[in-house]
Amino acid sequence: MDRERFTDRRRFLSAVATGSIAGLAGCSDLLGGDGTETTTSTQSDVEIPSLTSFRGSGALASGRPAPGGTSIEELPDLSGTLNLYIGGGEGGIYYQFVEMLQEIYPDFQVFTSSASSSSLAQTVVEEVTAGTPQANVFWSIDASSLGYVADNDAYEPLPSTVVEPVPKSFRGADNAWVGVAGRARSVPYNTNALSADDIPETVQDFPETNALQGTMGWAPTYGAFKSFVTAMRILRGPDTTREWLTAMQNSGIERYPNEYVVSQRVADGVLDAGFANHYYALRVKNQRPNAPIDLAFTSGDAGALVNVAGALHVKGSGKADLTNAFIRHLLSAEAQEFFATVSFAYPMIPGVQPVGGLPTIDELTPPEVDLSELSNLEPTLDLMRDAGVLG
Numbered sequence: 001m002d003r004e005r006f007t008d009r010r011r012f013l014s015a016v017a018t019g020s021i022a023g024l025a026g027c028s029d030l031l032g033g034d035g036t037e038t039t040t041s042t043q044s045d046v047e048i049p050s051l052t053s054f055r056g057s058g059a060l061a062s063g064r065p066a067p068g069g070t071s072i073e074e075l076p077d078l079s080g081t082l083n084l085y086i087g088g089g090e091g092g093i094y095y096q097f098v099e100m101l102q103e104i105y106p107d108f109q110v111f112t113s114s115a116s117s118s119s120l121a122q123t124v125v126e127e128v129t130a131g132t133p134q135a136n137v138f139w140s141i142d143a144s145s146l147g148y149v150a151d152n153d154a155y156e157p158l159p160s161t162v163v164e165p166v167p168k169s170f171r172g173a174d175n176a177w178v179g180v181a182g183r184a185r186s187v188p189y190n191t192n193a194l195s196a197d198d199i200p201e202t203v204q205d206f207p208e209t210n211a212l213q214g215t216m217g218w219a220p221t222y223g224a225f226k227s228f229v230t231a232m233r234i235l236r237g238p239d240t241t242r243e244w245l246t247a248m249q250n251s252g253i254e255r256y257p258n259e260y261v262v263s264q265r266v267a268d269g270v271l272d273a274g275f276a277n278h279y280y281a282l283r284v285k286n287q288r289p290n291a292p293i294d295l296a297f298t299s300g301d302a303g304a305l306v307n308v309a310g311a312l313h314v315k316g317s318g319k320a321d322l323t324n325a326f327i328r329h330l331l332s333a334e335a336q337e338f339f340a341t342v343s344f345a346y347p348m349i350p351g352v353q354p355v356g357g358l359p360t361i362d363e364l365t366p367p368e369v370d371l372s373e374l375s376n377l378e379p380t381l382d383l384m385r386d387a388g389v390l391g
Helices: 003-008 091-103 115-130 145-150 204-207 223-236 237-248 259-269 278-287 320-330 333-342 370-375 378-386
Strands: 080-088 108-115 137-140 180-189 215-216 295-296 306-314
Touching: 003 237, 080 091, 080 115, 080 320, 091 108, 091 320, 091 333, 108 115, 115 137, 115 145, 115 306, 137 145, 137 320, 145 306, 145 370, 180 223, 180 259, 180 278, 180 333, 204 237, 215 259, 223 237, 223 370, 223 378, 237 378, 259 278, 259 295, 278 295, 306 320, 306 370
Parallel strands: 080 108, 080 137
Antiparallel strands: 137 306, 180 295, 180 306
16 A cells, blocks of 8 residues: 555544434334335425535534435435334434435335344344334444344345445345445544554554553444454454454553543543544544544554445335335435434445545445454454453
C-alpha cells in the first residue's frame, strides 16, 4: 500500500473541528388484515419530504452535497401491512426511518418486534422450522445474525434488482440478505497525545508499540468487539488470537463497558487511543467539534473489519412484492443519507458520501472474510475466557 495515501485517509476529522415500537402481539396474521397479499403501486401521488427531513443535524451533517442513487420518488409506493423483526442497538434510529415511510405512505403500516439481533435470529429460525413465520422482514444490526438465519435456510433470496446497488462483499450468498448500513472498526486517538504515524498499520503490532503502552482502552464484552475477535480467529487462528489478547492485557489496556465510553475517554485525554467502531468518535465530534479526537484505520486485518446492518426476507412469510419494495426503500438515496447523517453509519450505495471526510467504503481495506461466518461466536468466547478477557 502507498504509505502517503494510507496516512492521508487517516486524518479526516480535523476538517470538522471548526465546523413506540409496537409488538407483533395480536398480529398473527402473516399477510394483511384480511389475509391477502398486498403489492406496491407505481402510480404515486404521495408527497416526498424535502432532503433536510432525512438529514441529521450538527457539524458533521452540514454542507453536504445532495445524495446520489435512486430516490424514493422513483420507487413504487408502499401499501399494505408488513411485520418486521428489528434488532436492538441501532434499532431505535432505524425505526425512525420506518416511521417516516409510514408518514409518506398513508396506506402502509409496519408492525414491529424489537429485541437483540441474535435473539431475533434464533426466533426466525425456530418459527420457520415450525412452519409459523411471524415476520416478513428481519432487520439485523450485524451480519452474523443474518448469517445465522441464512445458514439455517430460513430466508427467501432477494431479487438482483433489490441488491444490485450494494457491493457484493456486503450481500449474503445467494442474495440471502443485503447490507443497508456499515460500520468500520477503527482506532480513535487523542490528537494532543498521538499522531496518525503513531498508530500501527496492523493490530498485531499494537502490543509492542511503545507509544501505546498503558494508554489504550477497549470494551471486550461489547458485541462489535467480539465480532472483531471472531474475524481475527478466522484469519489468524485461535492460538495467535489468544496470544494477542494476552499481550494487549499485559500492555496495560484499560477495560470499559462500551465503545462510546472508550471514544469519550479518548476525547477527554484519559486515554491516548482505543478500539471502537468508527461512528462513536463521530458522535463525540458532532457534540464537541473541537474535541481532540481523530480516527485511524488498520489495513487488511481484523482491525479493519467492516460489518453491516442488513435485511432479509423471512422464508414462508409471503408478501414478496411488498418486502422487496420495503428493502429497496432502505437503499434509497434518502434512506442512505439518513443512516449516514443520523447514526453516522457507512452508506451502502456509492452515490452517498460518509460524513466528516471519512474514507469511502472502497478506500478502506477490510480483510477478506465472509461476514456470515461471524455468527460462530462460541469458539471466540471460549478463547476470550481462556485469555482472561471475559469472566
